[in-house]
Amino acid sequence: MRGVVMYTAGDVRVEERDDPKIVEPTDAIVKLTATCICGSDLWPYRGIEPADHQVMGHEYVGVVEEVGSEVKNVKVGDFVVGSFVISDNTCEICQAGFQSKCVHAEFVAQTIGTQAEKARIPHADGTLVATPGQPEPELIPSLLAASDVLGTGWYAAVAADAGPGKTVAVVGDGAVGLMAVLAAKQLGAERIIAMSRHPERQKLARYYGATDIVEERGEEGVAKIKELTGGLGAHSVVEAVGTQESFMQAVGATRGGGHLGYVGVNYDVKIPGIELFFAGIHTLGGPAPVRRFLPDLIQLIWDRKIDPGKVFDLTLPLEQAPEGYKAMDERRATKVILTF
Amino acid sequence: MRGVVMYTAGDVRVEERDDPKIVEPTDAIVKLTATCICGSDLWPYRGIEPADHQVMGHEYVGVVEEVGSEVKNVKVGDFVVGSFVISDNTCEICQAGFQSKCVHAEFVAQTIGTQAEKARIPHADGTLVATPGQPEPELIPSLLAASDVLGTGWYAAVAADAGPGKTVAVVGDGAVGLMAVLAAKQLGAERIIAMSRHPERQKLARYYGATDIVEERGEEGVAKIKELTGGLGAHSVVEAVGTQESFMQAVGATRGGGHLGYVGVNYDVKIPGIELFFAGIHTLGGPAPVRRFLPDLIQLIWDRKIDPGKVFDLTLPLEQAPEGYKAMDERRATKVILTF
Known part of the structure; x- marks a missing residue:
């Protein structure tokens, strides 16, 4: 063959x-x-x-x-x-x-x-x-x-506890991120914020259910998510990039007591324990x-x-x-x- | 005053x-x-x-x-x-x-x-x-x-999803770890493994409800927890020490899909993202x-x-x-x- x-x-x-x-x-x-x-x-x-x-x-x-x-x-x-x-x-x-x-x-x-x-x-x-x-x-x-890709995006949204009444932020506009948007919509999320700078992918994100687009990244991206959520951060955050910056952006965008679902990290990502600790958030990750x-x-x-x-x-x-x-x-x- | x-x-x-x-x-x-x-x-x-x-x-x-x-x-x-x-x-x-x-x-x-x-x-x-x-x-x-100390140990056990039918491992025999043992018992855990080398604290851990004591640490400690749990790891793990070694010991002791609750980390703890990812576990931490x-x-x-x-x-x-x-x-x- x-x-x-x-x-x-x-x-x-x-x-x-x-x-x-x-x-x-x-x-x-x-x-x-x-x-x-x-x-x-x-x-x-x-x-x-x-x-x-x-x-x-x-x-x-x-x-x-x-x-x-x-x-x-x-x-x-x-x-x-x-x-x-x-x-x-x-x-x-x-x-x-x-x-x-x-x-x-x-x-x-x-x-x-x-x-x-x-x-x-x-x-x-x-x-x-x-x-x-x-x-x-x-x-x-x-x-x-x-x-x-769908199963992984779906798992990411479930891991982030996306559901009715929730604001879900998705870090990453690749295929998995877009599938997480689709999943969050199906799971009944109230508001879905896609973090994307790519016009075509923004369009697809909106098609799949994104209600908001945030183009900023890193600390600016976190600030923007806070601004959109009354200063609290999103209930549910999906991390679908896997770099150090994107992971910490996802941590920062999650409100205290919120849920972060992540479905891929690079080999060089080192999470500062103290930052994760003081964030006070749930995390769930791994191969879906x-x-x-x-x-x-x-x-x-x-x-x-x-x-x-x-x-x-x-x-x-x-x-x-x-x-x-x-x-x-x-x-x-x-x-x-x-x-x- | x-x-x-x-x-x-x-x-x-x-x-x-x-x-x-x-x-x-x-x-x-x-x-x-x-x-x-x-x-x-x-x-x-x-x-x-x-x-x-x-x-x-x-x-x-x-x-x-x-x-x-x-x-x-x-x-x-x-x-x-x-x-x-x-x-x-x-x-x-x-x-x-x-x-x-x-x-x-x-x-x-x-x-x-x-x-x-x-x-x-x-x-x-x-x-x-x-x-x-x-x-x-x-x-x-x-x-x-x-x-x-009780509120923190209790939170750690809740964050680790301790409850009926669960095997709970507690990393750390300090006051918080001992309180987590007490909490796991109250929450109905089936089996509570205290990781401790200190005879007096082992005694107190047993008093509060520990069913097993593991003296090994690090990778040996993880191996022992696996041995006690049919190779799978504990459903629920409490991390109550806060060092790099103890945190990774707790990650390793948690079964896939299990829950890790942690209630303190040192400033120098850096969690390798890829290890946390492939562990496939829930985590919840922060000031209780x-x-x-x-x-x-x-x-x-x-x-x-x-x-x-x-x-x-x-x-x-x-x-x-x-x-x-x-x-x-x-x-x-x-x-x-x-x-x-």
Whole structure:
């Protein structure tokens, strides 16, 4: 099969890879319908993380081609959406809703690599969710988004305790930030402040439910959020950038007793304990337990109540993955979908 | 009146200070019955924080001697317990239960200094709580504990989401850690693991409800907690030390999706963002909103359901405050009560 391999930073190739096979009785082989490039794929691309002939990709939708003998919840022919973290969905941690910390957790990005025609998905019953039927083609991008970017933005909004009566501030206008805006709206937030300087993304943020746009960053951004919230700060803040500055901006924008949800941090972020302490806020972060939300997200998409797929602004065939990486690296695209 | 002043690190004196007077109509003057020395008072004593002729003390119980014209909830003659942070208890932040982040928040330690015969308490209605009557003398230490050390330990346990069915690990066997053990027990925790190497404090921890003692620290301590919890980590972890090592020990001891409550950090603690991220845990910290818990804590003490006062292991008259500081600094005492 054809699949993406990153030889080293900046050097992405599409080449022949072995077809995946069932290894464990809990595995499924999925023939992918679409996959995509994640903001986090740019870390090795830019040399921030090491890359040495690494298979790439962790977002995926497709049709089940083969299942192991113990797989019960999905069957051959099912259209499925999977989480970017493998989970058994039965252990105590999964049952508490934290499937990304499952005792069998495994990152699809590191060992499987779904920027490819097919993928072996371990713990298929606990990782994949079948859609109610074969989807209309226009639903594919949205279903794909559920696999990570929507699931992650949704988790960020839940972690920030977004809900009725709440003012939610979203730091970051990348795909995850935009999905957090969508999620905050769905969760019933009263006011949604998108922090963005990018006119096109501001437009999309407003489309997804942002009521206010703040262009200022850092301390000025914090001051602006305070000004908009009677001096108190936002009830709920989503951090969807992951730099030192953005993290501290998010801390500063959260009111005392408020909630900060964060879904990615760079390796060099060091949080000053004393600042976090005196902020007096709740925090919740980590790789999103997408599997917790998948059934509901699939239904919302199926019922055309949300259209997260709009976050993809460039569609390329898998063979042109290198151009997709380049477009995202150069910020010509927010998020690239790869098709077959 | 007589009161404690810290001239500089290590130099504590009891000397004449001006009697406090009503300044604002929301003030009350309290004649103190007892006060005490806090672990945090040792920071300037040891030169970790600056001290320059600074009034000391922020824990207090006593009898209301005078009230301003707008004070309604307490009256002259009432026996009162107050929080170590001033709050109006009416603003939006207070109403959400985060009185230590009140829009009128003021630290008693910095401006008032309750290691003295009397104290002016601003926002008396929102800061003080009257006991049901004049307390029996043996209740005084416990009521005094509610002012900070019990309230803080209680908050830490609440922040860690301690409750029925939960395994709670407490990092730190100081007075706050011991109070967190007491709180976890009251909140219905199933298992309470005290991390302590000190035989006397282990004994007190068991008295307050600890079911297990772990003597290991750092990574070994984390490994031991994992061993005791089926490899998962504790549901709830209280951090009651405040060093880099103890904070990261607490992070490591918390299971994915679990809760970490922390109630003090040193100025030099830097939390590696990536470690906190991949831990996938809830955190809540900050100066405890003691005022939220005071009515319930007073009632529990009044009904003799809890006896936090046992945490005081040295009683001295105010005039001997310097010896009290010395005893705590040299770890001859866990917590010193000062009487009149």
